[in-house]
Amino acid sequence: MKYWLQYHHPLGSVVRIFQASHSRVSLFNMSFQDIIEPEKVEEVLLSHLKENKILLKGPKPWTIRSSLLGGRGVFATRDIKQNELIFIDSPLLVGPKYTGKYFEMCVSCYKNECALFPCDRGCGLPVCSTQCENSPKHVNYECEYLKSLVPTCGTDWSPNLLLAVILIRALFLTEQQRKCLATLQSDKNLTCYPEIEQLKKNVINSPSEEDMELMEHVCRILNTNSFETIMVHDKEHSVSLRGLYSIASFQNHCCVPNTRHHFDGEFRMYVSAALPIATGEEITSTYTSLFWDTTLRRKFLSITKHFSCTCKRCSDPTEFKSRLGALLCASDKCSGELLPLDPLNMTTPWICDKCAITLNHRQICSIRSGIAGIIKEVLCKTPREIYKFLQKELSLLTPWSNYCIVDMKFRIVSYYGRSDGAKWEDLSDTELNLKAKFCNDLLSVLDDLNCGDCRKRGLILYELYCTNLEKIKRFKQQPNIEEVDENQRILKKAITILQNDIISTVTFEYDKNYFKQPIAV
Numbered sequence: 001m002k003y004w005l006q007y008h009h010p011l012g013s014v015v016r017i018f019q020a021s022h023s024r025v026s027l028f029n030m031s032f033q034d035i036i037e038p039e040k041v042e043e044v045l046l047s048h049l050k051e052n053k054i055l056l057k058g059p060k061p062w063t064i065r066s067s068l069l070g071g072r073g074v075f076a077t078r079d080i081k082q083n084e085l086i087f088i089d090s091p092l093l094v095g096p097k098y099t100g101k102y103f104e105m106c107v108s109c110y111k112n113e114c115a116l117f118p119c120d121r122g123c124g125l126p127v128c129s130t131q132c133e134n135s136p137k138h139v140n141y142e143c144e145y146l147k148s149l150v151p152t153c154g155t156d157w158s159p160n161l162l163l164a165v166i167l168i169r170a171l172f173l174t175e176q177q178r179k180c181l182a183t184l185q186s187d188k189n190l191t192c193y194p195e196i197e198q199l200k201k202n203v204i205n206s207p208s209e210e211d212m213e214l215m216e217h218v219c220r221i222l223n224t225n226s227f228e229t230i231m232v233h234d235k236e237h238s239v240s241l242r243g244l245y246s247i248a249s250f251q252n253h254c255c256v257p258n259t260r261h262h263f264d265g266e267f268r269m270y271v272s273a274a275l276p277i278a279t280g281e282e283i284t285s286t287y288t289s290l291f292w293d294t295t296l297r298r299k300f301l302s303i304t305k306h307f308s309c310t311c312k313r314c315s316d317p318t319e320f321k322s323r324l325g326a327l328l329c330a331s332d333k334c335s336g337e338l339l340p341l342d343p344l345n346m347t348t349p350w351i352c353d354k355c356a357i358t359l360n361h362r363q364i365c366s367i368r369s370g371i372a373g374i375i376k377e378v379l380c381k382t383p384r385e386i387y388k389f390l391q392k393e394l395s396l397l398t399p400w401s402n403y404c405i406v407d408m409k410f411r412i413v414s415y416y417g418r419s420d421g422a423k424w425e426d427l428s429d430t431e432l433n434l435k436a437k438f439c440n441d442l443l444s445v446l447d448d449l450n451c452g453d454c455r456k457r458g459l460i461l462y463e464l465y466c467t468n469l470e471k472i473k474r475f476k477q478q479p480n481i482e483e484v485d486e487n488q489r490i491l492k493k494a495i496t497i498l499q500n501d502i503i504s505t506v507t508f509e510y511d512k513n514y515f516k517q518p519i520a521v
């Protein structure tokens, strides 16, 4: 697993979906009637959990209610302890993700590191083995459907058809799953459907009007609710996918969310409390990165989810003293930093906290886009080159607290010890110390933001633990008992956060062999 820290949200099981479905239900029987009322929604969600046998024992700690944030939300019905499991969710849909460029993977098992060949039945999709080619979940659904449309790629396969697979799978959802779909909010602003356009261009018979209507509706639902998911094949190979989860879709966004989530090897989503949650409090998640600054988060939410976040973090110019958005003062002679006067106003002027010089919105945009342009070029470089850039150039362009620097630190923490040419044994002692320092810096940012036991904390703590192990291995013939104990405490905390997480489990196994240490606590 090269850069395991950078992965976001793993996936859901198509096996489950297709096992439950026997034949395609005609769209004439299909109800598009939205289910809006929180009580009705909760009923549907509970049936989904029972059907998938993932309803947790005991009184459930959540309910669906109207939210002041927007629409419906998930709320705590009792006090929930930090790290307590709140619910397990199972996916309605999973499939290849539209990334705007061509990509390759087996349509059945999602492997992409092996040779792929076109399915012999002529559906125009790639498979990696005869087992995948003959798998009922492929044969009886997207394969059969695409064959009926007659793909134009003949005996070859087409990445354009792969993009539409998740939408074709939606045509085969069971009645219960369609009810879940009917509860979900959809993106009314979406007018362009590239996956459907590509499907139409690559088949002779166009899908029926009814099928088109459903696929467009699913595109709108996916736009509002889908998760980035991942399928892990082994420590070197994983693939990013798109998954639709029903209960998790009702979690509204907060820039300091009170939950985290991970996925197991069966593709189920586990949502746990990152912070203690009081009775009646809304149970939130984040749709952005915790390390992004307010301008970037709000812009992203506005463009992709069409709302303006007004949470406490967004309202505070310093973002709880983390100063993730701070820029260097425009005056050469001043050592102060620029911060937004009114962070909830996207066109606010920024003011220096020392000399009170102000810059208007356009000037700030120009500084930010200049920095972003420089960084974009650096990101494709090696970890060591990234560090050189961070140390020599980026720190001259922005304050050390700025999110661009924090992001680079996170990348360096992810790469050092893990990427080719910078494995544990390749790192110099200085690089090892630097990795430990950056881990501690990042943990301090999470402390400032009051993010609790978020997944990023688990990932960084685990990297810190491994870095300390390597240091002990190199420098200490007789390791100091207190240091060893402290490192065990770090591991214990990391495992509390990351347990059952499929990608972490694979990494733990790899590290257990390298460090010759039992990782599970």
Ligand SMILES: C[S@@+](CC[C@H](N)C(=O)[O-])C[C@H]1O[C@@H](n2cnc3c(N)ncnc32)[C@H](O)[C@@H]1O
Pocket: 067, 069, 070, 071, 072, 073, 183, 184, 185, 224, 225, 248, 249, 250, 251, 252, 253, 254, 305, 306, 307, 308, 309, 310
């Ligand atoms: C995944 S859905 C969350 C559930 C949704 N509220 C519902 O009723 O189905 C995402 C949508 O909820 C709304 N939303 C989520 N978080 C929000 C927030 N912090 N402020 C305003 N609207 C929010 C936005 O309309 C967003 O596109």
